[in-house]
Amino acid sequence: MFINTLQISTKRVNSSLSKVRTLSVSDKRGIAGGHNKMTEHQRNYVINHINKFPRYKSHYCRAHRNEQEFLPVGTTLPLMYKLYNEETPKKDCVSFSSYRKIFLTEFNLRTKAPKKDTCNKCDTFQAKAQSTSSIEEKQLLKSEHDAHLLEAECARKQMEADLKEAFENNELETLTFDMEKTLPLPRLTTNIIFYKRQLWLYDCGIHSGKNNKAVCNLWIEGQAGRGAQEVGSCIKKYVKNNVPETVKRLILWSDSCGGQNRNIKIILMFKCVLEENPSLDSIQLKFLTSGHSFLPNDSDFGDIECALKRQQKLFSPEDYANVIKGCRKRNPIEVVFLEKNDFVGTGNIEKLITNRKKDVNETKINWLQIKEIKIQQDKPYSIFIINMHNAPDYSEINIKKRQGRPKNVDNHIIFLNNLEPLWPRGKPVAQAKLDDITSYLHLIPAADQPFYLHLTGDAILEEDIDGYNVAALDFELESGSD
């Protein structure tokens, strides 16, 4: 029956059995240890290879006291393994699963930066609901979560209404703004580039509700950082050059991620925008719920990133600008290059005011929970805030210093003339990055090299995966309890 079932010959079985009986074969299964067991040499080779990739910190993880480091955006394990495979002699190569195992066990490295667009609240609700067995508690969590989702939905609908109104109403302009993820320069086709740091190009996108047009404001990290004041500087320039004098109300929508768009520096910057554009009566800053936001800028960035996928070589900011300008035929995106003088800081203005932590009713202010901020031309020393989108009224913060004699003010100008250059000598880049750039400079066409040669290095500067200046972040970080 055995022979028939397995469809084998009697002869084969007999010879096998006789070999076993005479002990001329022994069972060697599980003794050799597998032909693909790693040698120490192979293991070190993998470790050395992984060590060749540049690493970055993350301001996000810093807020969560996590020492994890990150590989450059786009560096995936399969890509790393592919490079390893190409560069390693065949006999020394280990399998992908062994490579992956070493990566996971020997390093505290991640290939993906933490996403800014996941919602802390949603994650918390989910985790809590899973860990409780009480039906009442589950129900309570669900109703809280529903309220949160409703709030996010309300904000989104309000933004759409504001954009539509700007299109129809001469006296209103609604702008949405966001920073695109950092764009690496140069882009080369050689593998070397995967092991080297690249210069970052920053893009602050502004989208208008009045004409549905998008503008990309570009600068490189050698000029300025990507903090609150840089973002404010871009909007200041945009408003001066683009918002018509018929507009009396300006509404600005952005993501509420972190504190980048909700802090005293950006408000003081907008106070200057009011002074610079006397036809404006008020500016309102409104925020989408982090993790639930989809700004018109996101689809602009999507079109840009789609066009970039088709590009293999980019050597200069102008190369990027050309891709951005040509990324879509309908409603093309405009590109503006920011210059040294465009970047202004509010350091001196902060000395002229008191950054109060309480409103006029003595209620404590939590900047990270503010859902709307309004400033008015006729109230230079007041900031109006709303904590919920559907809250009925603004509460007022008075930023006027209690003492001190009133300054001689030239009509309505109080703050504007106190703006200072933010990066008068440009901003140094991390020395390690500058060294890397020098090492592959020969791969860049001669005509584009001077651009890189003008950069200066700073040995202490810490590299952040999102291009922030970790040591000198000019806005408060989300603690996770927002």
Ligand SMILES: [Zn+2]
């Ligand atoms: Zn959420």
